[in-house]
Amino acid sequence: IVGGYKTLRGDWPWQASLWLRSQSKGSQPLCGATLINSCWLLTAAHCFKRFGTDATRYVVKLGDYHTEEQDDFERVLTPEHVEVHRKYSSESWEHDVALIRLKGAEGKCVSFNPHTNAACLPAPGSKWGKRPASCVITGWGMSDTEHPGMLLQAWVPLLPSWQCKKRYGERFISHSMLCAGSMTSDLRRHADSCQGDSGGPLVCQGEAGRWVLTGVISWGHGCGDPSYPGVYARVSRYLPWIEQVTHSTAPLQH
Numbered sequence: 001i002v003g004g005y006k007t008l009r010g011d012w013p014w015q016a017s018l019w020l021r022s023q024s025k026g027s028q029p030l031c032g033a034t035l036i037n038s039c040w041l042l043t044a045a046h047c048f049k050r051f052g053t054d055a056t057r058y059v060v061k062l063g064d065y066h067t068e069e070q071d072d073f074e075r076v077l078t079p080e081h082v083e084v085h086r087k088y089s090s091e092s093w094e095h096d097v098a099l100i101r102l103k104g105a106e107g108k109c110v111s112f113n114p115h116t117n118a119a120c121l122p123a124p125g126s127k128w129g130k131r132p133a134s135c136v137i138t139g140w141g142m143s144d145t146e147h148p149g150m151l152l153q154a155w156v157p158l159l160p161s162w163q164c165k166k167r168y169g170e171r172f173i174s175h176s177m178l179c180a181g182s183m184t185s186d187l188r189r190h191a192d193s194c195q196g197d198s199g200g201p202l203v204c205q206g207e208a209g210r211w212v213l214t215g216v217i218s219w220g221h222g223c224g225d226p227s228y229p230g231v232y233a234r235v236s237r238y239l240p241w242i243e244q245v246t247h248s249t250a251p252l253q254h
């Protein structure tokens, strides 16, 4: 996160991180992820591009705040299954979403506490009105602040698609993507997601102050450049897919 601020412990209880399991060097951080219920996390498909979708190669951390320190509520869990969207394209970055299932009995994998809780998914058919929504991105990715290892946050405005297409080109921004970030250059520090934040949440505050998982941090040209906003997978487009995968009664396989 660039142009952001440090969070407070427990502020974003759905924030998770995906690590590559490694015997020799300890685990290696790969991506952010978002807890969407007790057993499932939503992340980016491209997080599995390098090391594949064998769930046993990864670990998921929940309730974490400081990556370098042992936090009281931090939990390290082993995923049971990784489901990358069938139509994900590493060329176009289209459908950059994946689901991770945690180990545990049906519907009960992790218990919630003040530091671990699920984010709300958008209501089916819901759309943000004309008003710009207040949205926040969070992550442990590259930053320009002096808080190494701490979870950072930044407020980013959602942008109309045409504005984003004007910068990246019409054919690169699909209906399943959304763009966020300030495009004016009068701000001292531009808020944006960056390398290492991918897969993590863009949450927007809806009615009654509810935080809704609206985007999955996906891609962008550089970080914090006002000419190139961050691009996110539009979660509302994936509700049927999320429903289908998380409610599948078929036995899960690796």
Ligand code: 4AZ
Pocket: 192, 193, 194, 195, 196, 197, 198, 217, 218, 219, 220, 221, 222, 223, 224, 229, 230, 231
């Ligand atoms: C990345 O490399 C990445 N500024 C994620 C988000 C953005 C750029 C790069 C958006 O994972």
